[in-house]
Amino acid sequence: MTHVLITGGAGFIGSHLADALIARGDRVTVLDNLSTGRLRNIEPLVNQERFQFVNGTILNEQLVDKLVERADQVYHLAAAVGVELVVAKPLESLITNIKGSEIVLEMVHRYHKKVLVASTSEIYGKNTNGPLREDDDRILGSPLKSRWGYSTAKAIDELLAYIYFKEKAVPTVIIRLFNTVGPRQVGVYGMVVPRFVEQALQGKDLTVFGTGKQLRSFLHVKDAVAAMVKLMDHPAAVGKVFNIGNEDEITIEELARKVIAMTKSQSKIIYVPYEKAYEEGFEDMQRRFPSTERLRALTGWQTTATLDNILESVIQEQRKSV
């Protein structure tokens, strides 16, 4: 039986990953300090014999040492995530994202375990040229702007993972997650889909930032998890980086309209300037969508959920909790 350690496994993506791995018969240990993760995400798993939850931080070296030693594979997802969170708590975010990853990678090196490191499409910064391929340029503003500081921190994580592979032959796989959405994602850290759905269900105005003409592509978390598992299990993924995302685009304004229509809400759309929504000088990217050719070519992965499916699942979940 494969024993998998998931750092950040009580979070939105990590908990769906834990579900998938338990369902296929793995033993799963989740390490999470519940900063943005939530116990209710893993509630269905806690009584399972093959599941263990450890409440702790990736900054605790002794703990990470012990947990990595016992595992066969490590999915390193623990991080400060969400544009709003990294803008609000830049120091904490930076330390978690750099020092935490350093500790996890040091331990997988110590015990020679396979690790999948979760990075982000924020890596590409303001590069809005067509489908973004893994080798494309990063176009960033000053690292003193929180968003680009976050992008820089995640780039260091990637570099660490890559250099451990090159120099020490540690089997590392890097993924760059594009906008991933679905049940259990919460709107408080800025994520647009849960936020719009909540606003629509509560009859509040939907807050579209900027002009609303910015384009995004949204992937269902279950499709993201399927890609992660395929990559972890594929020997040829080692030492490489892969985009994970959807190739269907929509403007944020259209997304807001779609959410209003699907919830049959009376809500209106209001336009909020970026400097009000985030901070002075905040920069958004007008377009961001991935090329997933590399992932598809290696693993045969395909998306299964449409944006309508995704929105339906989020609306259904939120209706239950209202």
Ligand code: UDP
């Ligand atoms: N956004 C918005 N209203 C909100 C939250 C976000 O218009 O209440 C916009 C945000 O400015 C960005 C897009 O929706 O252009 C996606 O935001 P999110 O934070 O979900 O992900 P990002 O792509 O910024 O990482």
